[in-house]
Amino acid sequence: MATTRFLTGITPSGTPHLGNYVGAIRPAVQSSQRADVQSFYFLADYHGLIKGADPQRLQRSTLEIAASWLAAGLDPEKVMLYRQSDVPEIPELCWLLTCVTGKGLLNRAHAYKASVDKNVAAGNDVDADVTAGLFMYPVLMAADILMFKANKVPVGRDQVQHLEMARDIASSFNHLYGELLVLPEVVIDDNVATLPGLDGRKMSKSYNNTIPLFTPREQLRKLINGFTTDSRAPGEPKETEGSALFQLFQAFASAEETAALAAQYAQGIAWGDAKQRVFERLDQEIAPMRARYESLMADPAQIEKILRVGGERARALATPFTQQLREAVGLRSLAQIQAPKADKAQKSALPQFKQYREADGKFYFKLVSASGQLLLQSTAFDAPKEAGQSIARLQQQGTAALAELAARLAPVDGVGQDEVAKALDQLLAAANA
């Protein structure tokens, strides 16, 4: 069966929350179980460095995110799961791509532009606090994707421009060095729910309204109890429309369960009871994963081992491909150096055939050496086509054509056969180079 390659990077920054689970982890784990799909997931820890210097946090977050994805059911035997920094071929490809990427392309990247705009608005130097890492972010991301010839890249809407850039960069590379890179397609799943956070706005780290995915059970209950609701009393009918609590439930429940809760809303379920119902439903899905998460977190060396193995499998693909790319761009072994191809300067240093018409109305050709010495002179042809055909035979067959054409060649004083042969050989060699 033809398989499509899906690839997604997860930047290790912070602890995964329910919104990450519903929006990214759960759909990715589901799609990784499809037989017609080959999935690549990696921890984009080099990208994590761009967000600021905090070594401990980067390490901690890498651990938590790896444990979360494994606990959520990602099977490292079935998918490629690795850490970006375990594949040194990725930054190497990043450099090859950097050299074919227009600076202007990167100037237009949203994240970089936003930083510049912020500086301008604040009256600062345009590049204040802007690292070259931020500027280069899209090239590193392109390297992540292109290294593994991914066909599809599932990302959030905010990443669409990065995918367009990856395609642009790949096209530039292919144009210069041959069709080696696969152009990836972006996949945006508009069906995946964005979860509301504690305050009703989208659940997001930047709003500080998140619920950590694997927060302990009692903590989960407490946080759900903290959801903002309105002041309707028990018994008063409640609307599901615009109820953050209801949306949260819906993201975890079946259609029937959702309909049942909607009916309870209409009947005036007390907010406290609704919260309890939501908590129970969420915990039902999360509890088994939480148990796995806790045991994984208790044994970080095991996660390290899983990632190492994944890294080796990823490198088994990356190493030969990188060799092919190095070869293509000219980072080559010197042991088998090729003779330089005849370039323009050398071409003009070759002997030349010249075809012309004389005052007698007949057509002629001659062969002159690079320095202008006459080597061959034809007799008269009635038609230019005949002269041209004789030239073509000499060009294609070299000295072998000389005997057949003997009758059409006039003697040239002071030119040896070996000189003519050498000139014809030179032309043949240049044509076949």
Ligand code: TRP
């Ligand atoms: N930029 C992505 C994000 O912030 C993370 C990422 C890095 C990524 N490299 C990638 C996603 C390659 C997809 C493919 O979400």
